[in-house]
Each structure stands twice: as structure tokens, then as C-alpha cells.
Amino acid sequence: MQDSPATSTLQNTIEEAIVSGILSARIRPGTRLSENQLAGLFGVSRTRVREAMMRLETRCIVHVSPRRGWFVVEPSAEEAMMVYGARRVIEAGLLRSMRVLSDEGRAAVRGHLAQEKAAMDAGDRQRLTCLMGDFHIRIAELAGNPVLTEILRDLTARTILISMLYQSDFHALQSHLGHCRIADAMESGDFAKAAELSVEHLDDVETGLDLTQRPDPLSELRSSLSLPPRSVPSPDGGTKTKPTTTKGE
């Protein structure tokens, strides 16, 4: 199976280090990723860092502003909606395509929900964010299609960036309950219902976002000057260029 990242070890080290940093909410959107810094950090030359960056760029996780630097993407409100839309489609389709839930599958889901609950009780928001995203990846995994799993992993990474940008308050309990309901439906073999619940759940999460709070303080100025909304590097709708300053926190 060629989809798994096992090609060149160190190369993927850089790439996956950043992805895992995002998945665990340790790297914020807009973070600048200096080639030199990373090169020093990993003890390699810029060449390999650049390669990792370009790979991440094709995965829509990182973005380059020419001659200025690499930045972790800050999805716009439109992109955010697209990502959630894509997740709704894929996850619902995935659940609907499932026929049985194996015993290991059930155990995995149960175990995951327990972890969610533990993190919630401990108030560990960072870990919770990570687990909340992982839940959907787990489901994709037990559907047994690595292609889809890979796709959802990247979408989840973007989702986490989105929530770091727009999520004012984290309705952890609500999300957790959503997951539980989905799991219940799956265990009862009603995958159509699980699919519906999944759509609802993603809707809830998306509604919980405050998409009015702009990550780019200049966007309204930009539009009032009728400048191109955002530089769009890839056909899929792009990321914006933004000064290096992250908004104060």
C-alpha cells in the first residue's frame, strides 16, 4: 500500500512534525515557518525543508508568500465552510457505505470516547481538540480505506486550524455527545442514521464558529479598496497573505 508515509524517513519527519503539531493544536494558524530555522532545528539544509514545505503546501496546510516566508494557513471564512462541507460529504458518505462494525472497531470507538471524556474531565483543552479531530479519523480508519483516511486527516488538520481561528468558546460537551450519538448509531448498525448524525454534528460545530471574526484585520479595508480578496495560489481557493503578526492573545 503506497499511501502510507513511509518513503523517506527524515523528509517525512519534518512534514509530519508540523502536521502533528497542528493536529495537537500546538502550532497556531499564521505561524511563520522559517526555512533557516527549521533547517537548523532538524540539522539539515534548506533544501529538504523546502521540499517538506512544498509537500505541505499541496496539502493546503502551509502557504508561501513569495520572498516573505512560509506560513501555516489561516483559512478564510469561505474556505472554512468549504472544508466543513467536504467533511460532511465524505464522512456521511463513509458512514453510509459501512455495513458492519467489527468488534475491534467498536472497542476502538469506545476507547476513544473514554479518552475524550477523560480529557474533558481533566480540562485539557489542547488534548481534547486533538482527540475531537481524531475521532473522525478513527472512524475513517475502521472503514478500512486508507485513501479516504488520508484525505480526512488533512481535512481534520485544516479543521483544527479553523477552530483555532474562529472558535470563541469550545462546546466540548456538545461535541462529545455528538460523537457518542454517532457511535451509538453505529453500534446499533444504523449507519444511515450515523451519517445523518454526523452531518448534524458537523453542522453544530460549524455553527459554533464565529465566522464573523476575521483572521485578517485588513480584509474589510481590502474589499473597500476593491483589491483582489485574497491571493489564490491553487485552484481550490487559497490562503491569504498576511503580515507576520499574529493577533494578540
Next chain:
Amino acid sequence: MQDSPATSTLQNTIEEAIVSGILSARIRPGTRLSENQLAGLFGVSRTRVREAMMRLETRCIVHVSPRRGWFVVEPSAEEAMMVYGARRVIEAGLLRSMRVLSDEGRAAVRGHLAQEKAAMDAGDRQRLTCLMGDFHIRIAELAGNPVLTEILRDLTARTILISMLYQSDFHALQSHLGHCRIADAMESGDFAKAAELSVEHLDDVETGLDLTQRPDPLSELRSSLSLPPRSVPSPDGGTKTKPTTTKGE
């Protein structure tokens, strides 16, 4: 403003040239892509070619065999099933998520089907392959989600590679009729039915593949020797097309 404005135009040129070559079935799976050759062809240095290759590699379109070269992927039978599985999930989910079909949408679909028919009547198999893949991309486009469109584009590219490997006889008429049925369901507003038809259609296409005909004639020998399954993509070197050689047709 669909593609890169002025920054990495050439970069994307190499990448998209290869993808479009695959989408139009002009580049066969297993084709060797020499960095030097491509560099000369595009008038750039190997660096940029390598960058394009790595981007394509993260999209699972190209594959590198260390110190031997870059090759267009030759999906295994398992991968082929995974790709079809992913497409079923995504396309069915997509159709099911649609609510209306705009007038332009209907026109686009109709126009596309007409093109299919024309190519079929003309017996232009290459063009037909291209159009057949494009149909699904078109549908994704009119769902209005660029994220999903992008994903499906890459899956379609892989699908075309798969069909070049495993499709012994091309049931063009059957596929075309499948497309027509899906379009009909969409026009009548019955997207659930369109989704079902789409799943059936992809099933048909997949069933039409001869997944027993191995792209790697040595695979059984390899497995009987308990070597790693297919780390070397093109060991036969006989009938495979070479990059600059136009194969007769």
C-alpha cells in the same frame, strides 16, 4: 483568477502538464519521468522539476524509486479498489448533499454528455477516457465545493491510470448510459437516486476491470520469493512507454 497569478506559474506548469497528460490518457502508468529530461523540456533546472515531482508524489500521482527515477504510479489491484471505494463514498455523498441543479448546471451536464456521445461516435477512445473522467469532476464542480473538486480531480487521475492498466475492453456505451441516468436523476431533483446510480455506475466500471491482470508480471514470482510486494514499479522495461516517445495509435 483561477490559477496562480504570477508567482509560481511555471512551477504549476510542470505539475499540471503531467496531470493533464494523465487525465487525457497520453501518459501511461509506469512512465519514467527523468528529471534531466523534464528540466531540458521546460527549460529549467532540476530543482524545479524535483519540486513538481514531490508535489505530484504527495498527490499519489508519481512515485520515486530511490536513485532509480520517478515513475507515474501503477496502482495495485488493492489500491485500485481503494480509489474506487473512495470515489463511491465521495461522489455519492456529494450528490446526496445537493439540493438544486441550477440552469447552468443542467446545461453544463447536458453539454458534457453531448461531447461524450460525439467522442463515442467518432471512436476517439483517448478523448472519451478523458471525458468520462471529466464527467465526475464536472458534477463536483457544480456542487460548488472546490475542496472536493480538487480531491476528486486527483482521484480521477488515479482512476484513469487504473483503467489504463486493467481495463481490457472499454464499455464506453455502458459508462455513457450510466452518466445519462445520473444526469436524469439529477435533473428530476432526485439526488438520492443519483447517488445510488453513481455508486452502481462506479461498481460497474470497477467490475469491468480485469484486476487479475497484473501490471507487474513478476508479482507472483515476487510474492513466492516473499519479497516486498511492489517497491519497484516498472521492472519489465519492455513494453512500457518512454517519456519522449510517442507511441503509435
Next chain:
DNA sequence: CTGCTCTCGCTTGTATGCAAGATAGCCCCG
């Protein structure tokens, strides 16, 4: 004639060097 070995050439892998652009800060001017 067959089979082994060694070498040469061609491939990618990686680092480095130089060029170009953008930003920030300074200096000069009004």
C-alpha cells in the same frame, strides 16, 4: 559457452552559493 565480477555511466539526493525581492529602520530633508 556460461557465469561471475568489476567498472563506468547515468540516475537521484543533498548541500551550497548567488540573485532577487520585500521589509524595516535610518537618515536626510522640508
Next chain:
DNA sequence: CGGGGCTATCTTGCATACAAGCGAGAGCAG
């Protein structure tokens, strides 16, 4: 004191140089 331009510096962009590995083919031994 404020503003405009200039330079200094830091960033990426790209090409090139060198290193390392794999394979094909020549040459040689049996």
C-alpha cells in the same frame, strides 16, 4: 516634528556542484 526615500538585512527562488547508489555491459575466469 513629520514624511519620504534609501539602504541594510533577511527572506525565499533557483541553479549548480558534488556525493552516492543502482544497473548495464564489458571483460575475464572456468
